[in-house]
Amino acid sequence: MRSSIYQFFSGLTLLLCLALFQFSAIAQSTPDPGLPGTYAVSKDEYNLGDLAFKPLSFPDSVEVRGSVHYPTSLTGGPFPVLVFLHGRHGTIFQTSNPSNSGLGWPPPAGFESIKSYAGYDTLARVMASHGYIVISISANAINATDNSTGDYGMNARGELVQHHLDLWNTWNTLGGGPFGSRFVGKLDLQNVGTMGHSRGGEGVVFNAEYNRSLGSPYGIKAVLTLAPVDFFRHVLNGIALMNIAPYCDGDVSNIQGVRFYDDARYNDPSDTTPKYSVLMMGANHNFYNTVWTPGLYPAGTADDWDDYVGSSAAFCGTAGAGSKRLTPAKQQVSLIAYAAAFYRQFLGRETTYTPILQTEDIIPPISTRLDTNQVFVSYHPPLAKRLDLNRIDSTTRLVTNTLGDSVKRNGLLIGTICGGGLSMPSCGIASGTSREPHKGTSTVKGLAQMNMKWDNPTDYYQNNIPVAFQDLRNYKYIQYRAAVNYAEYLGGPDLDYSIQITDSFGNIAAVRVSRYTKAMFFQPGSTGGLLPKIMFNTISIPLSDFTGINITKVKNVRFLFNQSAAGAFLISDLTFTGATDQCGLVDSRYTNDTTGGYTVTFFDSSIIHAGDALAWGWNFGDPASGAANTSALQNPAHTFSGDGAFNACLYINALKTNGVNCKDTICSTITITNQCAALNVDYSADSVGVFDIAFNDSSTVNAGDVVAWRWNFGDPASGAANASTIQNPVHTYPAAGNYTVCLTVQTNTSRGFICRDTFCSTITVNPKIYPNGMEESTGSHIYIFPNPATSYLNIRGAATTDVLELFDAFGQIVMTTTIAQPKVQLPETLASGMYFATITTAAGKIYKKILINR
């Protein structure tokens, strides 16, 4: 008995050791991005009305409503900003009978709005605790009628996000609105991340494009699409992108959002941002939003898989055979961990979580409580950080790879390139896209894939490397995306094979893929039309594990099918990654201010290494402007030659202290529509006391525009009184002299366009000299101007019951009137000369000398 117990524990210990060894190659000690941060968090809501905004692209007015989570103290900052946009869902429910829910807007009597925007509060709270300001907005009005518009409300969603950003821009600069001055200076609107769920996912992609079309007034640096639709196949480059795909999505069942990743990969060679896609096994569509989750909200909830497909479905049904459905709580924490890693890297510039995002560490963060076989990350680095061996992007890649060398196959039962759609043959796996989300059709682009099937340990697929590229010291990993082909491999254990590298000296090294990934699994489920489904996942293998190879002379890479006796799988994106080039950090960036109409100011915001010497070269894409089309300034202003879209590029040249010269370029479209033409700033000034000057704003603006004023009286010695934000202020100068007075007027147009202009002029202040024997009141707050006057007097500061009496130089009363209006007409019979005005107020009499000059 003792012996058998001993044997049992020995066996157990051996198994544990084997398990530890198995994952020692992949386990990293990456900190958990999903844990709460150190800031205390507050939440507020704002609601400007159910029909407060009319998008240009939508037939109906929509609500302006949302919530904001933020660090309670708001000390420090400005803080990065996140904006969340929910997807299409029921919009209203009957208050007295919540089971009566549906679509409609605005809510009729007895009904109230379903608060879908509140469904991401858990993520918002965690991000706010890390020092982010997180805004989640309501889009119910769009959801109510978007199916009857040709774009399914996508442009309106983009406009709605932009409108909220415009509002927050105002609250961040001028204050006002529902929060007064609380958030002034607290939002870093050049460091913005967005997240959209379901139709909101495509909505935030449309928003990123819309923001760009307006000249990028907000710096959107990261876009997360959560179980999104991708109806219109817009491709987003130039912004870090993460897609989250739930395997058990019962609504967007073909998890089409992976196309945002697929389509962007090779679309723009100048794109310096990475793409990520996260596959969550067992996750459904709705549980990412607590308001859509049964038991967590009174109305309109659904378990999309169980309710739309069936609870008895294997794997994804909660009552199905081998169910692996995630609980709502697990889905929430999983979203938090991966979203937080993404935003904290691209907005917070924290590099701690890079191993999770770049598939170097495939162990899920502990906070998710997921296993290694429940979540898979795909990672597509920017071109500068990878060397593509075979993109597998056309059928010619069967024989010649991306580096221009030959491709060889041996003994494969299937060895074709398929699935890219258009003229490329289909992989022939499923009739729809729900079981094959990457697939293209004869009219729709898809993901080109290398389809392979083997049944012999000598079968292989090999890519040769030309001599010019054989030195791989600058790369850390060999990487590709892969998925089991369930139509050819009909079930069984995870597939395994070897990756074998040969150098020019004949040295060979091989590793088993199963040491590095759990991605070669037979996809679970057997639901008609929906499961199993093929989703590609990234597999990364450190080049350093290929021991005995001369890494400066790598001759070929071979997939050798000598582990599983037979199998079939699909691959794409075969590349070397982890480039450690010294220019890796250098990233050209700029923002611009289009509020000046045709004159746009550009601001360099490039990232360089400390100590780099930076030079700038601008090309504004406006050749009609002649020599002014280029500039070498860091922050130039350019006056565009007319309306239109201009491709403005910034070229930076960062010279490192060790002599390495790093270059980078960024271009973006600047759309010029001079909506600020109507704004013309002007003012007049009148002396109304000894050193009192009354300023009158005489600017012209479009009717209906919201206007704000900012004065600088050119009198810094007066401290805070040197500035004013009222339209027609009076300033008391300390002495006679010349003063440069500036008026800045900002208008918020009905389209949300912000126009700003400034007018400065020098005024001369002279003390007013009065005839002898006449005493004038001083220190009163009643002002009379113009002075000298011609036909009328403006009297500011008087009550409507105050009485004006006018005496001539002989003390005879010539006029008496109640000051019902500030403007008092003078009798035409009064001759030019000095007069004495007496204003009788509740507090007594005030005397002013007035010169009438006819």
Next chain:
Amino acid sequence: MKNKFLVMSILVCFLSISMLSNAQVKEKTSVYAIKQNNSIVELTLTSTKPFIIGGNAYMLYIGQQRFTLNKQEIKEGKNYITFLIPQKDFSALVDGTSMWLLYGDLNTITNGSVDLNAFAQENPHTCWTIGKLKKKSLKK
């Protein structure tokens, strides 16, 4: 003891009948009305199972002709989806043409690319056979 057994038996029978009846309820989607509204023909469908208010899109195929613009509503506990078909497109349709309702990605099927009968059989959770178009049902 006997009473307990009786109660248990009744409960088991009730449960079995309930499960059986659930299993036997097959989802049925059909045409509810076809109405003329100015230059638009409104073809309304109803179903024994609520239409999804979600991310993907409902598409009506009449033969290989696809119609996507629609509005969803719930009236008196029944749910409806009304497709908006331009009058000239409706006039061009052949009476008796088969109809299908799809819930999915706008890129799933493009016109003329798929045998919809076979597709509906392979995709029972996202594609439903509606029957044939009866143009005489149009109420002006």
